Amino acid sequence: xxxxxxxxxxxxxxxxxxxxxxxxxxxxxxxxxxxxxxxxxxxxxxxxxxxxxxxxxxxxxxxxxxxxxxxxxxxxxxxxxxxxxxxxxxxxxxxxxxxxxxxxxxxxxxxxxxxxxxxxxxxxxxxxxxxxxxxxxxxxxxxxxxxxxxxxxxxxxxxxxxxxxxxxxxxxxxxxxxxxxxxxxxxxxxxxxxxxxxxxxxxxxxxxxxxxxxxxxxxxxxxxxxxxxxxxxxxxxxxxxxxxxxxxxxxxxxxxxxxxxxxxxxxxxxxxxxxxxxxxxxxxxxxxxxxxxxxxxxxxxxxxxxxxxxxxxxxxxxxxxxxxxxxxxxxxxxxxxxxxxxxxxxxxxxxxxxxxxxxxxxxxxxxxxxxxxxxxxxxxxxxxxxxxxxxxxxxxxxxxxxxxxxxxxxxxxxxxxxxxxxxxxxxxxxxxxxxxxxxxxxxxxxxxxxxxxxxxxxxxxxxxxxxxxxxxxxxxxxxxxxxxx
Amino acid sequence: xxxxxxxxxxxxxxxxxxxxxxxxxxxxxxxxxxxxxxxxxxxxxxxxxxxxxxxxxxxxxxxxxxxxxxxxxxxxxxxxxxxxxxxxxxxxxxxxxxxxxxxxxxxxxxxxxxxxxxxxxxxxxxxxxxxxxxxxxxxxxxxxxxxxxxxxxxxxxxxxxxxxxxxxxxxxxxxxxxxxxxxxxxxxxxxxxxxxxxxxxxxxxxxxxxxxxxxxxxxxxxxxxxxxxxxxxxxxxxxxxxxxxxxxxxxxxxxxxxxxxxxxxxxxxxxxxxxxxxxxxxxxx
Numbered sequence: 001x002x003x004x005x006x007x008x009x010x011x012x013x014x015x016x017x018x019x020x021x022x023x024x025x026x027x028x029x030x031x032x033x034x035x036x037x038x039x040x041x042x043x044x045x046x047x048x049x050x051x052x053x054x055x056x057x058x059x060x061x062x063x064x065x066x067x068x069x070x071x072x073x074x075x076x077x078x079x080x081x082x083x084x085x086x087x088x089x090x091x092x093x094x095x096x097x098x099x100x101x102x103x104x105x106x107x108x109x110x111x112x113x114x115x116x117x118x119x120x121x122x123x124x125x126x127x128x129x130x131x132x133x134x135x136x137x138x139x140x141x142x143x144x145x146x147x148x149x150x151x152x153x154x155x156x157x158x159x160x161x162x163x164x165x166x167x168x169x170x171x172x173x174x175x176x177x178x179x180x181x182x183x184x185x186x187x188x189x190x191x192x193x194x195x196x197x198x199x200x201x202x203x204x205x206x207x208x209x210x211x212x213x214x215x216x217x218x219x220x221x222x223x224x225x226x227x228x229x230x231x232x233x234x235x236x237x238x239x240x241x242x243x244x245x246x247x248x249x250x251x252x253x254x255x256x257x258x259x260x261x262x263x264x265x266x267x268x269x270x271x272x273x274x275x276x277x278x279x280x281x282x283x284x285x286x287x288x289x290x291x292x293x294x295x296x297x298x299x300x301x302x303x304x305x306x307x308x309x310x311x312x313x314x315x316x317x318x319x320x321x322x323x324x325x326x327x328x329x330x331x332x333x334x335x336x337x338x339x340x341x342x343x344x345x346x347x348x349x350x351x352x353x354x355x356x357x358x359x360x361x362x363x364x365x366x367x368x369x370x371x372x373x374x375x376x377x378x379x380x381x382x383x384x385x386x387x388x389x390x391x392x393x394x395x396x397x398x399x400x401x402x403x404x405x406x407x408x409x410x411x412x413x414x415x416x417x418x419x420x421x422x423x424x425x426x427x428x429x430x431x432x433x434x435x436x437x438x439x440x441x442x443x444x445x446x447x448x449x450x451x452x453x454x455x456x457x458x459x460x461x462x463x464x465x466x467x468x469x470x471x472x473x474x475x476x477x478x479x480x481x482x483x484x485x
Numbered sequence: 486x487x488x489x490x491x492x493x494x495x496x497x498x499x500x501x502x503x504x505x506x507x508x509x510x511x512x513x514x515x516x517x518x519x520x521x522x523x524x525x526x527x528x529x530x531x532x533x534x535x536x537x538x539x540x541x542x543x544x545x546x547x548x549x550x551x552x553x554x555x556x557x558x559x560x561x562x563x564x565x566x567x568x569x570x571x572x573x574x575x576x577x578x579x580x581x582x583x584x585x586x587x588x589x590x591x592x593x594x595x596x597x598x599x600x601x602x603x604x605x606x607x608x609x610x611x612x613x614x615x616x617x618x619x620x621x622x623x624x625x626x627x628x629x630x631x632x633x634x635x636x637x638x639x640x641x642x643x644x645x646x647x648x649x650x651x652x653x654x655x656x657x658x659x660x661x662x663x664x665x666x667x668x669x670x671x672x673x674x675x676x677x678x679x680x681x682x683x684x685x686x687x688x689x690x691x692x693x694x695x696x697x698x699x700x701x702x703x704x705x706x707x708x709x710x711x712x713x714x715x716x717x718x719x720x721x722x723x724x725x726x727x728x729x730x731x732x733x734x735x736x737x738x739x740x741x742x743x744x745x746x747x748x749x750x751x752x753x754x755x756x757x758x759x760x761x762x763x764x765x766x767x768x769x770x
Contacts, residue, residue, distance in 0.1 A: 116540070148507040237600070291625075295628075340654055341653065341654050341655055342653070342654075363622075364622060364647070364649065364650050366627050367622050367650055368624065368650050368653060369654055370625070370628065371624050371625070371628045371650075371653075371655035371656065371658075371659055372653075372654070372655035374628045374655070374659060375628075375654070375655045375658035375659055378658070378662060379658065
């Protein structure tokens with residue numbers, strides 16, 4: 001059922017699902033809810049239309065593990081829309097894995113990137129991100145430092161770049177791509193927060209536009225598709241068959257058509273109306289930034305952070321607000337907004353809150369946020385000198401994430417782990433960037449930070465012990481130091 | 486031919502008025518605006534399918550949202566009216582010569598335009614030099630103001646449309662700071678009868694109780710509003726709405742009203758038991 005003329009106003013998966021509905025098939029296949037008839041409560045909650053298309057792979061709907069018709073067409077259209085050679089629909093979140101022994105990456109990556117290192121066994125070479133002392137956020141990587149890391153590790157297979165970070169900061173991905181390619185390395189981009197870069201001329205450059213090799217794009221974040229759906233983009237020099245094999249190692253064989261059709265429909269919407277949509281988002285965020293800055297006390301930062309290096313560019317669709325000057329940790333403002341004002345922010349860290357503004361937001365909701373911040377400043381303001389400042393801690397790497405994760409371990413009370421090598425993650429969520437990754441040494445500084453973040457109300461995640469009183473560390477001194485995974 | 490306007494009061498309840506003709510129908514940036522002519526209720530202003538005012542019964546709402554607070558503190562000079570683009574509340578306020586200025590903040594210029602043209606009974610007063618109209622989101626207007634108004638009247642649509650932001654803690658909190666030390670805020674509170682509206686009423690009440698020292702609820706009867714039973718919130722930094730009131734002074738002003746009187750003022754704060762219970766539930770936690 002290949003479509004003859006593939007154009008961006010088509011949505012092959014959506015069209016195939018509509019045909020399937022019209023055919024009124026008798027479903028002697030999974031899923032067992034059988035278009036919701038077997039689970040009325042679910043159908044009432046999600047809606048009949050939703051359950052009608054929660055179906056399994058079948059001839060007319062193609063198969064994500066081995067796409068040859070409508071999914072392949074939808075992926076072709078997505079590749080074209082994003083300016084990539086190929087694209088792969090992902091329905092298990094944006095975790096991709098690559099072969100190779102060494103990979104150069106900034107330490108402020110999302111835990112999913114380090115998870116990928118655990119799965120594939122690659123050794124991370126960390127380039128410490130620059131830190132903005134005042135805002136307490138990690139910035140991008142300095143081009144010179146990445147190049148130094150490339151020179152020092154010429155056998156590295158790839159460089160990973162956040163484009164942008166959660167807070168909207170971009171490294172010079174164009175120069176980094178050139179530098180990587182000159183040394184035979186691949187340039188991989190984590191564009192979990194970067195869908196919009198592909199559809200607006202007012203935003204930083206996207207990975208594919210500068211010739212990067214792979215980019216993982218979480219379309220569900222700013223692109224409007226359903227939670228968990230994303231697209232992996234690849235450039236010309238990536239072997240697509242091999243990428244498929246790798247994806248199939250971790251991806252479900254019963255891929256959800258709800259997720260895939262949401263990618264298809266979102267891609268169509270973005271390709272046809274993306275520029276207009278993100279112009280609208282930019283206007284909303286610029287308005288919010290001006291209003292919040294005019295309140296005094298808060299700092300909603302923007303393009304003025306750009307320094308041509310560690311902040312090579314800034315994604316102005318991101319609304320991050322620095323709160324320490326009113327004497328409140330970001331996480332405290334985050335909690336007050338949710339508990340007292342019914343406003344749910346994307347994240348609160350030690351010094352900032354972040355509002356995710358997208359396609360679906362309205363001016364009147366921005367007014368609510370700004371007014372709530374004005375009210376909070378009046379009612380909760382405290383002495384800012386009592387707040388802890390640090391955010392980024394340079395890691396000491398004792399072992400690769402994979403070695404540490406699969407090593408023989410012992411569980412210790414958190415307080416007794418100083419000097420030991422962690423075998424687990426420790427992080428505040430969100431943003432989900434590890435404070436401690438498997439293979440890194442536990443220090444007093446890290447424990448102080450964790451205790452402080454916990455007291456301020458951050459959600460600490462990672463360890464097997466959900467109460468975060470104990471941490472697993474590598475058991476040393478044995479001949480069989482590492483077990484075989 | 487019969488032409489009927491129907492409002493869905495709940496998914497299961499409809500309220501219909503026989504209409505003679507439609508005088509106006511436009512969709513603004515914020516909502517759909519319709520004005521009908523009817524035999525029973527005269528001209529009717531409808532926003533997003535919900536009746537806002539009718540010429541026949543608007544006096545109840547407009548008198549009750551205005552005179553209770555004005556009787557409590559006759560010294561009120563500066564008033565902020567949030568919403569109320571139809572002009573009815575401004576008309577009642579203008580009965581007091583002692584009021585120096587009324588700032589009317591209406592989000593939708595088209596509502597004012599349409600009412601000026603078709604409902605002069607309420608909008609006719611909007612050219613009065615004491616009335617200053619700002620076309621802006623009330624939530625935005627209020628956050629820049631401090632210690633400015635003696636009275637704020639929140640004459641909004643229901644909390645499911647453009648007026649949504651006016652039923653929030655951030656709005657009431659900012660109102661508190663925009664009021665002087667003697668300040669009073671009156672809020673239209675929806676009906677306590679239908680469950681969705683009752684929940685909205687409870688939420689609004691809870692937010693106000695958290696922000697103001699004195700917070701009481703009073704009622705009236707409006708034939709064309711859902712359930713016909715309507716509540717207002719009276720919130721104040723200083724004055725109790727009954728025990729701190731000099732009713733004789735208000736009587737001496739000799740103002741003409743059709744619904745409001747000082748006896749009714751006292752009585753309006755006596756609420757049905759189930760309504761008291763709804764309010765207590767949110768006051769206690």
